[in-house]
Amino acid sequence: MHASKYHINTLKEAPAEAEVKSHQLMTRAGMIRKAAGGIYTYMPMGLKVLRKIEAIVRDEMNKAGAIELLMPVVQPAELWVESGRWEQYGGELLRIKDRHNRDFVLQPTSEEVITDIARNEIHSWRQLPLNFYHIQTKFRDERRPRFGLMRGREFTMKDAYSFDRDEASAQASYDAMFEAYMRIFGRLGLEFRAVAADTGSIGGSRSHEFQVIADTGEDLIVYNPASPYAANLELAEAPCLIAERGPATENLAKTATPDAPKCEIVAEQLSRPLTDTVKCIVLATEVEGKPEETRIWLLLLRGDHELNEVKTGKLPGFENGYRFATEDEILETFGCIPGYLGPISPVKPITVIADRTVANMSNFICGANEQGYHYTGANWGRDLPEPQVSDLRNVIAGDPDPQGGNLALQRGIEVGHVFFLGDKYSKALGATFLEKDGKPAMLQMGCYGIGISRISAAAIEQNHDDKGIIWPLAIAPFEVVICPMGLQKSETVRNASEWLYQELQAAGVDVILDDRDTRPGIMFADWELIGVPLRITIGDRGLKDNVLEIQARRDDSAAKVPVEEALSHILDRLKSL
Amino acid sequence: MHASKYHINTLKEAPAEAEVKSHQLMTRAGMIRKAAGGIYTYMPMGLKVLRKIEAIVRDEMNKAGAIELLMPVVQPAELWVESGRWEQYGGELLRIKDRHNRDFVLQPTSEEVITDIARNEIHSWRQLPLNFYHIQTKFRDERRPRFGLMRGREFTMKDAYSFDRDEASAQASYDAMFEAYMRIFGRLGLEFRAVAADTGSIGGSRSHEFQVIADTGEDLIVYNPASPYAANLELAEAPCLIAERGPATENLAKTATPDAPKCEIVAEQLSRPLTDTVKCIVLATEVEGKPEETRIWLLLLRGDHELNEVKTGKLPGFENGYRFATEDEILETFGCIPGYLGPISPVKPITVIADRTVANMSNFICGANEQGYHYTGANWGRDLPEPQVSDLRNVIAGDPDPQGGNLALQRGIEVGHVFFLGDKYSKALGATFLEKDGKPAMLQMGCYGIGISRISAAAIEQNHDDKGIIWPLAIAPFEVVICPMGLQKSETVRNASEWLYQELQAAGVDVILDDRDTRPGIMFADWELIGVPLRITIGDRGLKDNVLEIQARRDDSAAKVPVEEALSHILDRLKSL
Known part of the structure; x- marks a missing residue:
């Protein structure tokens, strides 16, 4: 991509309403634009980030054997009445009427529709296990939408639903999703933690959240630095701090x-x-x-x-x-x-x-x-x-872990959640199948969500500095930016830049060449704000010495590299990011 | 993909309400399932078709220099009030209220939101031309939704919007989109025609429709078999059939x-x-x-x-x-x-x-x-x-074309539409930019739609027979299906099938191996209904003679091919489809 053919529009100031870093930086970097409270347009670079996240999620879901389909945004109220959530769900469920005054919802999640599909499509134990997922626009009518993509009203989510013959098989499906999530968040390049969690309004008997670690997170995670234990504070068991009751030595x-x-x-x-x-x-x-x-x-x-x-x-x-x-x-x-x-x-x-x-x-x-x-x-x-x-209390830092060591607390942003549902929805909607013995049995379900758009915000909450965003390589809008100094005036600089651009493209690198007529200071500030992981600076002065400069977004200073070694150096550097 | 790990569920009967072939066949083939009137779930194979169409559209849009972004499904009413369409648009515009009783619409198209973005993002002639597009879920609250994906309420559309300095540049943007559309529909493998069309409720001064030729189409196209002329009947100029008025020879x-x-x-x-x-x-x-x-x-x-x-x-x-x-x-x-x-x-x-x-x-x-x-x-x-x-009348077949030859009529399904908008929306929303001379000027716009989900239905209306769908190769859910005869019983058949599956996958072919425990008749009928372009049959009898059978969906009979030549034969055959 050449920047002159693209749309780059950074802002000096974030909107006053932007309270959190990700909201401020995504707006300033030109990745999102507000359409209404909690409703955003993903501008070209914001959408690129979203698509990269989606692609990793899709790839790992497919590898885990889940099958992609696409359920509608607008869903008939009848199914929500059947499940009981038409009544139970609060004001966040946007209920709408069509021209014939029939009730619909803008889906915040799709348990009802998928269970309706399952009861029509799944007849026999031979078809099981099955795991369907979709990546779709969701709507949650937050009372006070804020925090940009961290808690929007319209957002993109991946939700998967597994169907199994029995609880053991359903547990295996749950475990497979858990493992897939570990791979997904690993590939996204985020520091994260899988934590035991409460099942909340989705219901079911077991669940884990996947939390991106960030000081600005809304959730508190209890973990043991010396063991794999981690749980949401809501759920984390608090130990008794007094092993044995002491004698009554004082008078009342x-x-x-x-x-x-x-x-x-x-x-x-x-x-x-x-x-x-x-x-x-x-x-x-x-x-x-x-x-x-x-x-x-x-x-x-x-x-x-x-x-x-x-x-x-x-x-x-x-x-x-x-x-x-x-x-x-x-x-x-x-x-x-x-x-x-x-x-x-x-x-x-x-x-x-x-x-x-x-x-x-x-x-x-x-x-x-x-x-x-x-x-x-x-x-x-x-x-x-x-x-x-x-057990009535919240764990506090330093509480002993009954398994050994002491518990610590950190903040996280929930970006994924896996639930063992059992037959909660299959029972409500009568989703049965015929067992081997010819008798009908209830489908055992699990559901598995990933907040695609929220991940982009969480990545920023975790990775930013005073200059702007620092994208993990896997989800950066571009992997490399080439910043030529005075491309408009110097044919040498232009040729070297175009040469490197072609070489990187041929090597499969997602690269942008900033051929705008911009002063270097503004150009560098733009790309530091946007957060592209690797910047290559090409100027007449360096080319005289046959070198160009390579600087990772997290680096303090640039490395000078001979032109003929640039490509291999860049490819190596990308591997280490 | 192995069929046993996938979800295939064909139906003998189409629902009674399915009036058109595409609706009947997509339902019977298990590609869509109805969630509500005009609202469908794309089942796994239906979604694959959709994604292949999207990928071709996206690729050609990018090659034509358009930049992808993503505007929201739920849009604030204010912008629609500003453009005047809040009042003008009929009952098909689904107007909704959020929990705070504020007005929104479920977007049927995005002229308002993109013009709002343009007025905020485009400041200078230096930024122009620009062409933004998105592929997004649309909603049109049809009074009587029917015909499946041909005229659904919730559907997927690609809509692009170009912004230019002046009319000449806007015309060049229009022409570039026209050419991109010619390439898109060519690559989709559909018989189509670009026809001059009326601008209707979108407004503007010029437009072309892209029509997929099909006897079941709702539109009538006037064309000249001997020239490139084609226009929608609505617009096609009807010639005067009497060159000169004859003398008054009769009395009144x-x-x-x-x-x-x-x-x-x-x-x-x-x-x-x-x-x-x-x-x-x-x-x-x-x-x-x-x-x-x-x-x-x-x-x-x-x-x-x-x-x-x-x-x-x-x-x-x-x-x-x-x-x-x-x-x-x-x-x-x-x-x-x-x-x-x-x-x-x-x-x-x-x-x-x-x-x-x-x-x-x-x-x-x-x-x-x-x-x-x-x-x-x-x-x-x-x-x-x-x-x-x-000129008040419809053209009829045989009318002379003033440019020579005679006009003919055929039916088509509108799947794309390009409009030259001029300043209709930029004027309404005050979208200006600063010209070279420092004076504000009105952005000149064009808009360009492609009905992604409708294309899948139109392709079927054009390509089907008594047995089912006949997908064009480019958008088939799978390119090749391997049908082993008795894979459960014969290790030779299983090994040959798996070998060919691996070879085809390695060659980049989108192949499915039907390893279900199904009788051959049912297996063949399934794949004929689903419409996979090429079927490979592998059985013990053939393998004894070292052959397998290759049959294109349109072929009357299968060709026997030696096993060692199978791969190259299949790859050749795919090129010719």
């Missing part, structure tokens, strides 16, 4: 703690470590239409720990969701305002659930259910009944 | 023509040729909100000719559209019911427009504005004033 004593509605303040007032305090969280569960069945729960965490809301949502009795209790409910239950609550003698009976660590604490400090007072020296069994025990 | 006579409201019956009653009669068409034009400005027009055609509604719409005074006059309007104007109307002495004064041929008729027959009576011997100038003259 009500102590004045004026203006101390937080554990940190109480610990300070009493000159005790924060780890001696217990935090109270009051929750309510209710049954729709039955206010008399509203139930109040008291969850206890050590003062330095945080509640994990996903784990909470999985507690027995919390199946229909939960909320934080209102101040009225708290007053009525504890006879006290928040800040001084505790598990000892509330006004009304209540179910107490203690985090594993809290359950092994002794001589602990908790609210006295009286404004301005806390108990010290509280002990299970002696001062209050033994609690129900559960 | 009112003649009884009872129960003869049609020219054919009048001619029969009077024993005169149909070509002596004149047909009356009464139209009305009106100005919205001004009923007093409704105007009645009388259009005259020779008895054997048909009105061309597109030409009519372009008559001076018809700029705001027209309609057929109501029976009340006709009675009021002519004092007579339809069937006996004529241009001589209507009750009210009226503008008469005669088709070119009618204007040169003499001694003609027309209604007498009295029920049951016609005039014979009518002559212009003597019996009624000279009319306004225009």
Whole structure:
């Protein structure tokens, strides 16, 4: 490609609304242009990145035996009603009506359509296993779209769906996809981690997320630097930090703690470590239409720990969701305002659930259910009944890993997700097949997503500097840019540039020759912003000494290379990037 | 690809609603599955066809210097309001609302978005010419979607938009696209014709359609077998069939023509040729909100000719559209019911427009504005004033071409369309650039569409037989199928089949090996239905004689070829397909 025949339009300033680096840099580099909130045009170089990501994903999906098809963007509501998601899905599902007032959705995902296809196409165990995927435009009507391609409304996703005879075979399909994902993210050239994850609204019983490591990521990953263990903070099991409960050596004593509605303040007032305090969280569960069945729960965490809301949502009795209790409910239950609550003698009976660590604490400090007072020296069994025990908290850095070593935390951007669905959708839509014995059986499913457009943004969040983007070679819009100095004036420079351009093209390198009439400073700044991995500078001064300059985007300085060695040097350098 | 690892599911019967061959055959061959009316899933082989078409289109667009980008499916209404099409476009434009009740459209075409991009991206004449294209999902909310991919609601289209400094440069861009389209449809292996066409609702001043020739096509093409001339019937100029008006030799006579409201019956009653009669068409034009400005027009055609509604719409005074006059309007104007109307002495004064041929008729027959009576011997100038003259009729087969020879008619399916837009959209959206002299000038535009998914259907309408589809090689889901006879039982057959499969793959042939456990009759029928261009049959009997069988889909019988010559024979045969 010659730049003069291409469209390059970099911007000095990012739009004010662009909060994250990838949004700023993709806009400044001219890779995306906003059409509406969360809806973008992929400009030529942005589309090239997208296509390179797609090609790697497609190649590995095909190698893993998945079969590509293409399901529609506009899907009939009937199937979503059948699966129950027409009701369950929130405002992010864009529901539309056609000219005949019939209901449709703009697909955010395609479980319903593929299961409908499966129930019509799959008749016999002989056809199984099958894995269908497509790479298609999705729509998710975010309430407040922002962060550019990190969380757009219209986006490109690869979603695959496996169909198997039984759970063992479905697990094998899941494992094959897991391995394919490892290869995909490896080939993309990104630092990533596969982490055990919650199944969320997709449902199913097992799942892993593929997270691109980046400080700006929205997700927190718990991992063990010394082992392969990694899990999303939502799911990561928090160990009990006290191996055995110590003896009750202190007496229970009500102590004045004026203006101390937080554990940190109480610990300070009493000159005790924060780890001696217990935090109270009051929750309510209710049954729709039955206010008399509203139930109040008291969850206890050590003062330095945080509640994990996903784990909470999985507690027995919390199946229909939960909320934080209102101040009225708290007053009525504890006879006290928040800040001084505790598990000892509330006004009304209540179910107490203690985090594993809290359950092994002794001589602990908790609210006295009286404004301005806390108990010290509280002990299970002696001062209050033994609690129900559960893992309620988020892991914190340094927590011991039961398998050895200590856990650490890092931030990540979710770019892939694999789910073991079981028969959730096949049951809802009645997708059965005939087993060898002639009897109908339910298809076992898995689903596997990769956020194609989000990967382009995640790659930038992970790889950028003050000058701009630093693309991994595999997904760079161009692999090499040739920057001639004064091509318009010097025939020598023009000829050398065109020669190298032809040679690189012939060698299969994705190269662009910047033949625009631009000053070197602007030219270099453009390509540093755009983030092309390797830049070749060709000028009269160098050519006099028979050399040209090679500089990788991450390099501090350029290497001078004899012209006749340039091609092999560039090809070698590309291999090392 | 091995068939056992793929998904092949042919059907004996097409769905009852499938009216056209392509819809029936694509469904039966398992290439598409219906998700909703006019909305389909492209099954694996259907998608392969689509991708091959896309690849050819993309390659030729790139070679012609067009730059690929990707505009969104969901587009903000604001831009459509700005262009005026939010109001003008009919019910086919699917208008939707997001969760915040903001208006959007599902794009049927992208003039607005690309012009918005152009006005922001193009600042200087130095950037021009530019041609952007994308291959994207479109939506057109057809009132009654049918004919499968021939006229779907959700479909894939390539649309390109050129931007130029002036009309001459824009014409060069148009011509370059025209040539690229000639190469594209040539490479697709389809019999096609580029025809001059009307610009319709897209607007602009010049356009050509690319029509795939097929008896089932909706469009009528006028062409000259002896010259390159071809035009859509809508646009094709109809010659005057009477070089010079003959003398008035008959007297005007009112003649009884009872129960003869049609020219054919009048001619029969009077024993005169149909070509002596004149047909009356009464139209009305009106100005919205001004009923007093409704105007009645009388259009005259020779008895054997048909009105061309597109030409009519372009008559001076018809700029705001027209309609057929109501029976009340006709009675009021002519004092007579339809069937006996004529241009001589209507009750009210009226503008008469005669088709070119009618204007040169003499001694003609027309209604007498009295029920049951016609005039014979009518002559212009003597019996009624000279009319306004225009080309009003459709060409009919055999009409002389003014350039020599005679015109013929054939049916076609429109699969591509190029438009010279001028400044229609750049003016509406204010898309200007700075000319060399520093003054702002309006961008000159062209737009260029190709119906990717429709091509797959058109190819079938043109190429099929009783057994199924006959794909042109370039867009066949597979180029070659290997059909082993009894692969499950014979190791010799299995080894020979696998060997040939590997050899063909290594030679870059898109080959599928049918290793399913299927009876030969079913296997052959499947591949004839699917329409793979070349079939290789390998069986124990042939292998004993060291031969295998090669049969092209269009061949009546198979050729026996020695095994060691098979590869070169197949490669040669593919070249000739």
